[in-house]
Amino acid sequence: MSTSARVRQGQILELAHTSGLASVEELSERFDVTASTIRRDLTRLTSEGKIARTYGGAMALNGQVVESTFRQRNKQSTAAKRAIGRRARALVKPGQSILLDSGSTVAALAHELRDASELKLATTSLVVLDELAEAQEIHVECIGGTLRHSSAAFVGPLAEYCLERMSFDTVFLGADGVTPEAICEADMVQTRLKEVMCSRANTVYVLADSSKLNHTPFHAWARLPEAWTLITDAAASDAQLEAFRAAGVKILIAR
Known part of the structure; x- marks a missing residue:
């Protein structure tokens, strides 16, 4: 993964703890990247247990607890x-x-x-x-x-x-x-x-x-x-x- 991608994901995570819900489109515009790039970022952050996804590409962010597996x-x-x-x-x-x-x-x-x-x-x-x-x-x-x-x-x-x-x-x-x-x-x-x-x-x-x-x-x-x-x-x-x-x-x- 490129350094810029990791930096962007860190910024998305920081935003998650301060701004509540955010859509893929909003994040795409904010970081000036494509929606598919944002979706890849969110997929990685989700797999790392750092955020939770909601329907429509939105993020359950501020204070959201990620469900653990059985x-x-x-x-x-x-x-x-x-x-x-x-x-x-x-x-x-x-x-x-x-x-x-x-x-x-x-x-x-x-x-x-x-x-x-x-x-x-x-x-x-x-x-x-x-x-x-x-x-x-x-x-x-x-x-x-x-x-x-x-x-x-x-x-x-x-x-x-x-x-x-x-x-x-x-x-x-x-x-x-x-x-x-x-x-x-x-x-x-x-x-x-x-x-x-x-x-x-x-x-x-x-x-x-x-x-x-x-x-x-x-x-x-x-x-x-x-x-x-x-x-x-x-x-x-x-x-x-x-x-x-x-x-x-x-x-x-x-x-």
Whole structure:
């Protein structure tokens, strides 16, 4: 790559932190280069995890958090996620029908369920399916749809259509961030699917380690039902949990 291209990309990144959204056309005019050159710049900056792209060539810039991949998330807070998975496993009883969302913490629960029996389970997650591929005593249904590569799970109208024709005793949801009222995710197709999941289960659990409590990295939201339970790890502080308690959310601590 030429020095001038790297300098321009550095200036685009600086602009990203100060000016909010910018279109390809605006950047092309500003730097006096072609639109295709700007698109190559944006592609490189996106691949380096420094910016996020939006539809129409615009940039989600000022303060925007770039969504990590499942593989990256799976390496974070691993001890806390394992503890949460074990705590959630204790809630699952033989004969139940359960729905598992995508996400690394829900995958930790799936790992703990490998020895379960007399269980009916459905999931949208490829990782959960892999965890339970040899669990002969569990009846597993795969909820298909459009593969969302960053979360290694299916989303979209087909997944929603399938779920609307099913019901469950319990759903276990993952989250990029969670407040007493809602789950925060990177994409609206995810939040729409989570709302459908909530509507199809009698009991709703959200599995979220302490780093995700009251954390709102993105702008897509799934509203939670009036009654739901948070399962988090022992690192959660009283200050973090205060708003959840005030809202009447039941809290289970994984120790």
